Amino acid sequence: ANFDTGEKYDLFVSMVVSKTRSSSPYEWEIYSYAQWGVKGSYSPGGMDCCNDYKDYLGVAWAGGLALYSDRGNGVYQAWCVGEPALNVARHKVTANVGVAHSFNEWWSPDNCPMYYGHTFNRIRESTWKNRISNATTEYVHTWGGHSYSISLSASGPSVSISPTNETWSLPLYVSFTH
Numbered sequence: 210a211n212f213d214t215g216e217k218y219d220l221f222v223s224m225v226v227s228k229t230r231s232s233s234p235y236e237w238e239i240y241s242y243a244q245w246g247v248k249g250s251y252s253p254g255g256m257d258c259c260n261d262y263k264d265y266l267g268v269a270w271a272g273g274l275a276l277y278s279d280r281g282n283g284v285y286q287a288w289c290v291g292e293p294a295l296n297v298a299r300h301k302v303t304a305n306v307g308v309a310h311s312f313n314e315w316w317s318p319d320n321c322p323m324y325y326g327h328t329f330n331r332i333r334e335s336t337w338k339n340r341i342s343n344a345t346t347e348y349v350h351t352w353g354g355h356s357y358s359i360s361l362s363a364s365g366p367s368v369s370i371s372p373t374n375e376t377w378s379l380p381l382y383v384s385f386t387h
Contacts, residue, residue, distance in 0.1 A: 213346075213381040218255025219246045224268075224346035226385045234333040236277065237385060239268050241346040244325040245314070249287045256314060256322055257352040264314045265300060265349040266328055267368030269307030269361045272342035272387055274332040276302060281310045283326030292321045297328060300359060307361030309368065314350070338387055345382040351375060 210227035221244045230236035243266055246253030266281070281297030293316065300311040308330055314323050347368035351357060353375025360369045370376055 211383040211385050213383050215379050215381050217379045219250070219253035220244070220255055220348065220379060222346065222348045222379050222381060224344070224381050224383060226344050226383050229331065234335050235337055235387065236331055236333045237274070237387065239270065239330045239332065239344050239346070240327065241266050241268055242325065242327040243348045245323050248324060250322065251286070252322060255350070258315070259320045260315050260352050261313065261317055262351045262354050263311040264351060265309050265311050265359055265370070266326065267307060267309035267347050267349065267359055267361060268328065268330050268344065269363065269366035269368050270332060270342060270344040271363050271366045272340065273305045273363070274334045274387065275305055276308055277331040277333045279308050279328065279330045281326060281328035283312065284324050285316050285321040286324045289316065289319065289321035292316050292319060295323055295326050297326050301361065303361040306363045307366065307368065309359040309361060334387060341384050341386050343382050343384055345380060347378050347380040349376060349378045
């Protein structure tokens, strides 16, 4: 497995790419994890209190591998007793390139901050190519309430948002052989 980690404010993000099938169709899982603060944090640094706007966890890869399955979930901070689970929902898919998931950083009406969220994305190809490609995960934080658009590209690969005002992001990447 190959991995990368990063931190910005009180946000920790990691990604792991691991091979899950060694025969055709060959398969890799791209696991992305984002955590705000520590268990029980009220308002981790970098979060915007009571923010009802979506944040995004995007994953893109080079090499033309096909998305086979994706899922995500998470939880709000421990003191948010009785709150629903963090709803990590598929937001955008670009065939053979990537997938982005969205979720609320804060849960209303109780203004409960996110603790962690993660996604599990399985990608496949039918023949072993014996080449090296990159995969990237990017956490995109928003607070402006604009009509945002997420783009995924195999060139790089990259995850981007438009417009870029009232956002910041934390990107990671890994290399893997396929």
